[in-house]
């Protein structure tokens with residue numbers, strides 16, 4: 001990708017939150033790295049430069065000395081790979097603000113897990129619309145920012161419309177502890193990431209309400225069946241759902257208390273279904289209503305997602321949701 005063999009492709013990570021900082025850190029730890037973390041607030045970039053840490057995003061974690069920090073979008077002018085690592089609902093605005101500064105040759109990769117709430121669109125479609133002419137990829141799969149930044153072994157997926165580009169991206173971003181698998185299925189990879197968050201909230205509700213580990217296992221497998229139906233209806237591959245960004249990420253977020261979606265679900269379960277996400281980002285709280293709405297429009301049966309959306313909207317309590325799920329007609333698995 002880079003014309004200069006002494007340095008790697010220029011990578012700019014837009015969004016200096018937990019995930020953006022972690023991705024920038026692993027990419028910068030590679031040999032010949034040429035990586036900049038682009039924060040939208042100068043105070044964040046300045047703190048990272050001065051202390052070598054992004055304390056608000058990744059407390060206690062030292063970032064590689066080779067990582068550059070900026071809040072000036074001029075760094076995008078010669079970028080070859082641009083990672084979008086801000087929340088899903090901020091993607092369109094971010095594309096509009098940063099787009100004019102991005103080199104026309106850059107490949108852009110969304111690293112968020114969600115869909116646009118107002119339109120139901122996939123984030124790659126939002127970026128395709130807002131940044132025409134660029135190759136648009138998606139990075140998703142099981143990996144907590146903290147684990148990645150600490151150098152714990154992590155495997156994720158990177159999908160692009162062209163598998164050659166996906167392979168180039170995987171080679172440019174993978175490191176000794178961070179392994180990316182290329183894929184050609186952008187739809188399946190991003191829907192896996194968006195829908196597992198909704199199912200993680202469901203597993204949290206089960207945990208918070210004290211419904212037991214057997215119920216959690218049932219939710220994971222029936223949730224995976226829902227995810228499969230949705231992915232196939234939207235044009236994705238069923239194999240992707242059984243891979244890292246479907247099953248892999250669902251198992252991680254449905255069982256680890258590091259997950260914000262799981263923790264939000266636990267709070268809902270403890271309160272019988274009432275509650276708002278606190279100050280932290282809970283992507284599944286947005287994805288639940290979008291997925292339920294699109295599923296209804298396309299005639300896809302998604303009872304767990306419907307129940308999570310209704311609980312979050314305050315239209316259903318946990319006890320009634322459970323009764324409804326358990327009294328559905330008996331069908332073949």
Ligand SMILES: NC(=O)C1=CN([C@@H]2O[C@H](COP(=O)(O)OP(=O)(O)OC[C@H]3O[C@@H](n4cnc5c(N)ncnc54)[C@H](OP(=O)(O)O)[C@@H]3O)[C@@H](O)[C@H]2O)C=CC1
Pocket residue numbers: 014015016017018019020040041057085086087088090093094111112113114143144145146281283
């Ligand atoms: N954390 C994790 O373990 C993982 C997260 N993800 C996904 O990554 C995405 C981001 O999550 P995460 O990093 O955890 O979230 P954080 O809340 O930690 O960070 C979000 C960052 O996005 C920035 N931001 C918001 N809007 C814009 C914008 N318009 N332009 C530029 N930057 C913006 C925020 O800046 P400011 O501080 O100025 O508000 C903040 O730095 C989510 O979709 C999440 O699902 C995926 C895998 C793992």
Ligand SMILES: O=C(CO)COP(=O)(O)O
Pocket residue numbers: 113141142143144145197200249252253258259260261262281283
């Ligand atoms: O997607 C993640 C890990 O793969 C992070 O999950 P949460 O957003 O639930 O914390």
